[in-house]
Amino acid sequence: MSFFRYNISIKIHNRKDLHSKFLGNTNYLPCKQEAFIVICQNSAVSFQYKLTDEKGKEIGASPEDHPLEYIHGLGKIIPGLERALEGKKVGDEVLVKIEPKDAYGEKFDHLINEIPRANFGDNEKDLKVGRRFQADTDKGTVTVDIIALTDETVTVDGNHPLAGKTLTFDVKILEVREATEKEIASCSEEDTKTKH
Numbered sequence: 064m065s066f067f068r069y070n071i072s073i074k075i076h077n078r079k080d081l082h083s084k085f086l087g088n089t090n091y092l093p094c095k096q097e098a099f100i101v102i103c104q105n106s107a108v109s110f111q112y113k114l115t116d117e118k119g120k121e122i123g124a125s126p127e128d129h130p131l132e133y134i135h136g137l138g139k140i141i142p143g144l145e146r147a148l149e150g151k152k153v154g155d156e157v158l159v160k161i162e163p164k165d166a167y168g169e170k171f172d173h174l175i176n177e178i179p180r181a182n183f184g185d186n187e188k189d190l191k192v193g194r195r196f197q198a199d200t201d202k203g204t205v206t207v208d209i210i211a212l213t214d215e216t217v218t219v220d221g222n223h224p225l226a227g228k229t230l231t232f233d234v235k236i237l238e239v240r241e242a243t244e245k246e247i248a249s250c251s252e253e254d255t256k257t258k259h
Contacts, residue, residue, distance in 0.1 A: 170227030
């Protein structure tokens with residue numbers, strides 16, 4: 064039985080990138096207050112990256128003028144990459160292969176469901192393979208991708224697009240500094256909002 068309810072709320076999104084939020088805390092070593100030279104708990108980090116799949120195909124990269132920024136130890140990037148960056152410093156280059164369990168998770172068949180097109184009401188005209196929307200389900204609001212369409216049904220996938228994939232990250236650390244209290248508090252506020 065599908066876990067999707069009949070009421071479908073459409074909200075188009077771009078596909079998730081590395082800024083996706085990951086729940087679950089990993090314990091990281093605290094930094095010494097006198098020197099934030101290496102990446103540790105509550106470090107503000109900036110880095111360039113290139114992402115490839117199991118076949119070596121590039122599937123993502125940070126623009127040269129827009130590196131990825133995050134605060135270390137708060138679960139804001141995938142766990143495997145966060146652990147690999149622990150202890151690194153500015154100028155370090157990291158090449159790391161990350162299994163699905165430490166990246167975007169395994170792919171689950173039960174998250175792929177068929178929904179009657181009629182459930183989309185006036186939004187039916189917006190249906191297209193590759194579209195992303197939010198659906199109200201018995202387990203709360205989830206983000207799903209349309210992967211197939213027929214005259215009567217819409218097949219959606221609640222897995223992350225990179226679920227089940229072993230990923231390789233090629234990273235260069237550009238900046239490491241102590242995060243401000245405001246930056247840390249802002250991350251905590253984002254966590255609170257997602258839980259309500």
